[in-house]
Amino acid sequence: MQGKTYLVAALGLGLALGGAFGISRWHQHALEAERQRLSVPVLVALRGLNQGEALGPFDFRMSAWPADALPEGAIMDAAGIEGRVLSASLQAGEPILLGKLAAVGALTGLVQRISPGHRAVSLKVTDASAVNGFIQPGHRVDVIAYLPGSAAPGLAGLAAQNPALTRSLIDDVVVLAVDREAQADQGRPKASSVLTLEIKAADLERFEHARQTGSISLALRADGDKTPLVSSGQTSASLWSSASRVKPGANPIPAVQQRPAMTQQEAPVPVASPEPLRCVALIEGLKLSKECSP
DSSP states (O other), rough: OOOHHHHOOOHHHHHHHHHHHHHHHHHHHHHHHHHHEEEEEEEEESSSTTTTBBOOOOOOOEEEEEEOOOTTTEEEOOOTTTTOOBBBOOOTTOOOBGGOOOOTTEEEEEOOOOOTTEEEEEOOOOOOTTTGGGGOOOOOEEEEEEOOOEEOOGGGOHHHHHHHHEEEEEEEEEEEEOOOOTTTTTOOOOOOEEEEEEEEEEGGGHHHHHHSEEEEEEEETTTTTOOOOOOOOBBHHHHHHHHHHOTTTTOOOOOOOOOOOOOOOOOOOOOOOOOOOEEEEEOOOOOEEEEOOO
C-alpha cells in the first residue's frame, strides 16, 4: 500500500513538472511571436568595418529590430547597398545607417577619410619617437621637431652659429592609419613602422622641411584635449638656464655680503703740547697771590 502511494506521488510530481515546462515553452513562443510582430528587418554589419571600406556581400545581413527603437536612417532594404563606401566605422551587429554611407561613387580607402584643406603624410617612426608603439588610428598627437645647429654667414663675413633647437611644430594632428604588427610570442604591440598623419595644407612645407633637415617625434594627446601648445622652443642655453633657476618655495642660499673696503687715512699731524707754566706765590701781609710766567 505504501509503495502505491509513492508511485502516485511520483506520477503527480512528474505531471506537474511537465506542465510547468510546457507552459514555460508556450510563453517563450508567445513572446517571440510578439517580438517578431513588433520588429522590422534592418540591415546590420556582420563584422567590424572601418571608415573608407566598401561594403561587400559578406559584410551585412538583415536582422529583426524592435520597431519602437528603430534608429533614424536605418536601412530596411539591401538592394543597392553592396559597393557603397562607409563614411564612419561600424561595430559587428550595429545597424548600417544612411548617414554612415558616403555618396554613391565615392572613392574608397584613405583618400575618402582626408578632411578638406588637409593632406595625408606618412612618417617612419620608432618606439622612442611614437610612444612605444601604442598610437592608434583616430588618436591625436603633437609633432615635435629637433633641428641641429648649423653655421650661417653673418655680418662682415663672420660665421654666426645657429644653436640646435627643439620645439613643437604642429599640435593636435589626427592619426589616419598605423602600420603595426603584433608580436605572436608576447601579444604586445610591436614598434610602429609607418604612421599616416592628417595635417593642414599650410603646414605641409614646414613638416617636410623639419623632416629633411632634422628629426621628428610624436607626443600623444589625451582624448578631447584641444589646448594649443604655445612655445618658442628650447636650445641648450635656454634649457640649462631654466633648469638652474630656483624653484618656488625653495630656500635659496643667501649671498655673502661683502663689506666695503676700508680706505687708508693719513696719520694726524702731532700737535706740540704747550710748555708748563711756572708760578710764584706772593705773600703781602694777610693777602696771598700767585704770579705765573712761561
